[in-house]
Amino acid sequence: xxxxxxxxxxxxxxxxxxxxxxxxxxxxxxxxxxxxxxxxxxxxxxxxxxxxxxxxxxxxxxxxxxxxxxxxxxxxxxxxxxxxxxxxxxxxxxxxxxxxxxxxxxxxxxxxxxxxxxxxxxxxxxxxxxxxxxxxxxxxxxxxxxxxxxxxxxxxxxxxxxxxxxxxxxxxxxxx
Amino acid sequence: xxxxxxxxxxxxxxxxxxxxxxxxxxxxxxxxxxxxxxxxxxxxxxxxxxxxxxxxxxxxxxxxxxxxxxxxxxxxxxxxxxxxxxxxxxxxxxxxxxxxxxxxxxxxxxxxxxxxxxxxxxxxxxxxxxxxxxxxxxxxxxxxxxxxxxxxxxxxxxxxxxxxxxxxxxxxxxxxxxxxxxxxxxxxxxxxxxxxxxxxxxxxxxxxxxxxxxxxxxxxxxxxxxxxxxxxxxxxxxxxxxxxxxxxxxxxxxxxxxxxxxxxxxxxxxxxxxxxxxxxxxxxxxxxxxxxxxxxxxxxxxxxxxxxxxxxxxxxxxxxxxxxxxxxxxxxxxxxxxxxxx
Ligand SMILES: [Zn+2]
Ligand SMILES: [Zn+2]
Numbered sequence: 001x002x003x004x005x006x007x008x009x010x011x012x013x014x015x016x017x018x019x020x021x022x023x024x025x026x027x028x029x030x031x032x033x034x035x036x037x038x039x040x041x042x043x044x045x046x047x048x049x050x051x052x053x054x055x056x057x058x059x060x061x062x063x064x065x066x067x068x069x070x071x072x073x074x075x076x077x078x079x080x081x082x083x084x085x086x087x088x089x090x091x092x093x094x095x096x097x098x099x100x101x102x103x104x105x106x107x108x109x110x111x112x113x114x115x116x117x118x119x120x121x122x123x124x125x126x127x128x129x130x131x132x133x134x135x136x137x138x139x140x141x142x143x144x145x146x147x148x149x150x151x152x153x154x155x156x157x158x159x160x161x162x163x164x165x166x167x168x169x170x171x172x173x174x175x176x
Numbered sequence: 177x178x179x180x181x182x183x184x185x186x187x188x189x190x191x192x193x194x195x196x197x198x199x200x201x202x203x204x205x206x207x208x209x210x211x212x213x214x215x216x217x218x219x220x221x222x223x224x225x226x227x228x229x230x231x232x233x234x235x236x237x238x239x240x241x242x243x244x245x246x247x248x249x250x251x252x253x254x255x256x257x258x259x260x261x262x263x264x265x266x267x268x269x270x271x272x273x274x275x276x277x278x279x280x281x282x283x284x285x286x287x288x289x290x291x292x293x294x295x296x297x298x299x300x301x302x303x304x305x306x307x308x309x310x311x312x313x314x315x316x317x318x319x320x321x322x323x324x325x326x327x328x329x330x331x332x333x334x335x336x337x338x339x340x341x342x343x344x345x346x347x348x349x350x351x352x353x354x355x356x357x358x359x360x361x362x363x364x365x366x367x368x369x370x371x372x373x374x375x376x377x378x379x380x381x382x383x384x385x386x387x388x389x390x391x392x393x394x395x396x397x398x399x400x401x402x403x404x405x406x407x408x409x410x411x412x413x414x415x416x417x418x419x420x421x422x423x424x425x426x427x428x429x430x431x432x433x434x435x436x437x438x439x440x441x442x443x444x445x446x447x448x449x450x451x452x453x454x455x456x457x458x459x460x461x462x463x464x465x466x467x468x469x470x471x472x473x474x475x476x477x478x479x480x481x482x483x484x485x486x487x488x489x490x491x492x493x494x495x496x497x498x499x500x501x502x503x504x505x506x507x508x509x510x511x512x513x514x515x516x517x518x
Contacts (some may be wrong), residue, residue, distance in 0.1 A: 019358070044354010066436045091282065091327045093206040095197075096198075097319045097334075098325060102253035105329050109322070112330055114364060114396075 003029035004054045007061060013039065017047055026054055059107070076100035185461040186409045187294035188381065189253055192303040192398075195283040195326045195335040196282055199315040203327035212263035212280045217372055218314050219279055223268045226309040231272070238267040242382045246482030252292055253341065256281050259340040260296060275302050277310075280326050283335075285310065292473075294405060296338060300398050315515075323390060334389035338401045341370055342383045342408050346415035348380040356411050366386050366406035371450055379450030384408060420462060431459030435517075438475070438510040444503040449479045469515060478505050 001140065003011045011027035015038060028050075033039050038046050064104055074083040081093030083101060098105070188278045193407065197203055198218075201211050223232055235248055248267060249255055256265070256278060269276040278286040289303035289473045317325040322336075323333035331337060345355050357367045362385050369377030382406050419427055434455035444452075457472035459465040477483060484502045490496050493501050 032477065041351075043351050045357050046354075048354055048357055050415040080204050081206065082382065083203075083338060090205060090329070091205050093327075095319070095325050097203075098322055098329070108329050109332070109390065112333065112387065112389050114391040151429075 003027070003033045005029070005050070005057055007057065015042070015050065017051060019047075019051075026050060028054075074101060074104070089095055132145055137144070181428045183294040183409060184292075186344075186412055187405060188343055188344055188473065190294055190296045190299050190340045190401075191253060191288060191290045191291060191338070192296065192299040193289075193325070193337045193339075194287045194303060194307050195328075195331055195337075196285040196287070196307075196310070196314075197317040197325060197327065198284050199229065199317045201284065203316075204282060205327065207263070207284075209263040212265070215279050215284050216264055216266050219266070219268060219277055219285065219310070221434030222310050222313050223277065225269075227270050227388075229272075232268055232270040235267040235269065237267055237278075238263075241399055241489075244483055246480070247486050250477055250480040250482045252276055252288065254278065254286075254288060261389050262415070273306075274299070275306050275307065283326055285314075287349055294340065296340065296398055296401055296405075299446065300338065300394075320357055331389045333388075334394055334397060335389060336390060336394055336397055337385050337389075338397050339386070340401060340405045340408075341378060342382050342384060342405065343414075343454065343457060343461075344408065345380040345454050346419050347412050348377065350415055350419070352411065352415055354380075356360075356408060357408060360384065360404050361366045361387070363404045363407065364392075364400045367408070371446075379454030381450075381454070382408075414460075416462060427462070431455050431462075431464045435465060435510065435514055437461070438506045439514040440507065440511070441503045443497075443499045444479070444506060445499045446479070446481065446502075447507070449502055453479060466517065471513070475506065477510060478509065 001011045003009050006029060009029035009031060010030065011029055013028050013030060013033040015026045015028060015033070017024045017026060034047060036042075036050060038050060042050075075081070076093055076097045078096035079093035081097055081100070083104060086092060086097070086104075092101070092105075096101060178190075198211075198215060201207055210240045210351060220234075235244070237245055237256055238260055240248075245256065245258050248269070252267075252269070254276075256267070257393045261278055261280075261453045265278070266282040273289070274291055275287070275289040278288070279488075287303055287306050287463070289299045289306070312374075324335035326332050326335050344353065347356060353367070357484050360367050366385050366387050367382050370381040370383040371378040374513075384401060384402055386392075387388075388400075424436055434452035437450075438452050438456065453472060453476050456465065456467070457469060457476070460469055460472050478487075480501055481498065484498050484505065487505055488496065488498065493504075496504075
């Protein structure tokens with residue numbers, strides 16, 4: 001098995017993850033383990049960072065394999081920015097880049113969107129709707145954490161609960 | 177509920193930042209030096225009108241000495257590139273208001289307001305005043321779908337980052353940060369080391385910032401950060417009480433030792449310095465040593481690379497290595513204080 005983090009060297013260190021009692025494991029190479037100082041008594045933050053970074057590494061490896069060719073060719077007609085350059089610097093070239101690279105920045109945009117967002121500009125938050133939205137936000141983050149640690153059983157529970165709450169909210173809106 | 181003075185023991189600074197780009201002008205990686213100059217001219221005239229011509233300082237980041245730029249960064253808790261660019265980059269700073277405008281960094285315009293301690297409402301109010309003045313004169317890039325458009329797509333939407341710089345030495349000592357990080361994520365806030373690398377902090381200073389900029393209003397963002405800061409303060413406060421009641425001797429020893437090192441050391445690298453200044457700040461906060469948090473915060477600024485470099489230039493110490501100069505500055509400031517205490 002290769003290191004789940006760098007994907008370059010064989011994995012020979014097993015890191016035990018325990019997030020709120022949910023246990024799982026990650027396998028990384030010596031060098032990565034040394035760099036992050038997580039061989040002995042790692043801090044909670046170090047563990048969390050590791051879990052997140054492995055997920056990000058997976059995502060970018062998957063992407064780089066499947067759509068590499070199509071993406072590399074993409075170019076913004078307004079400013080000449082290429083996807084290659086964007087992937088290197090994470091800086092867009094102009095306003096139109098948001099449309100030119102829309103499908104590629106989608107995961108980024110999702111990561112900064114408050115879950116269960118009600119369009120902030122067009123709708124004034126209603127007082128009795130607020131607890132609902134906060135609850136959904138919390139559930140979504142819990143769901144995300146479950147998926148991260150591959151706890152699909154609990155993830156399913158949260159997913160159903162979110163669907164339930166969101167359905168309830170829509171009904172309420174239609175009624176009003 | 178804690179009063180403002182108590183919060184000051186945990187919260188070093190609070191800040192609100194807005195990122196904006198000028199409509200129909202390519203972003204920084206694609207615009208021309210002329211575009212950059214236009215932006216600077218427009219921002220300057222807003223500063224003149226809003227603040228008054230002699231009420232603010234101008235720093236030409238592109239031409240200034242590296243140590244002056246670093247010092248500006250330390251004072252303003254902000255990072256800018258120190259190398260020269262083909263286009264002009266400026267910082268307009270109104271120290272009285274704690275507000276500054278930086279142009280042509282990663283975005284055309286960054287407006288930032290900083291307050292000492294825990295005062296996010298004032299930081300937000302001041303940043304908004306300046307934002308409003310700018311938006312009356314400069315049209316900003318925005319779309320219906322993504323809100324305000326930023327070159328770095330991680331903050332499109334409100335293009336607002338609210339944050340607090342918090343001091344969490346007790347949690348850091350007891351491995352309590354992982355749990356707090358998770359709880360803050362549930363409130364839409366990020367916790368990361370402010371000085372240092374990856375998750376390893378120099379001196380237990382951490383930055384709390386909002387994760388979300390889309391699907392959220394500015395007011396909500398401020399409230400999220402308030403909740404997150406309260407959570408961090410509560411967790412750290414609890415942890416400190418626990419430490420003092422169970423490890424009183426150890427904590428006293430750590431604090432006094434650090435004071436001693438700063439008073440006599442001949443060489444201090446940034447990491448070691450940060451650890452000691454953090455310890456004595458904690459000692460001041462816990463009432464173990466009789467100095468106030470402001471003194472600790474001054475020391476903190478004096479030990480940063482920018483101040484050390486500037487000091488070397490001013491007193492012609494360029495042939496001494498920076499770590500020796502840092503130790504010299506600390507001796508000058510800390511030794512007299514320590515002498516009075518022992
Ligand atoms: Zn590796
Ligand atoms: Zn473009």
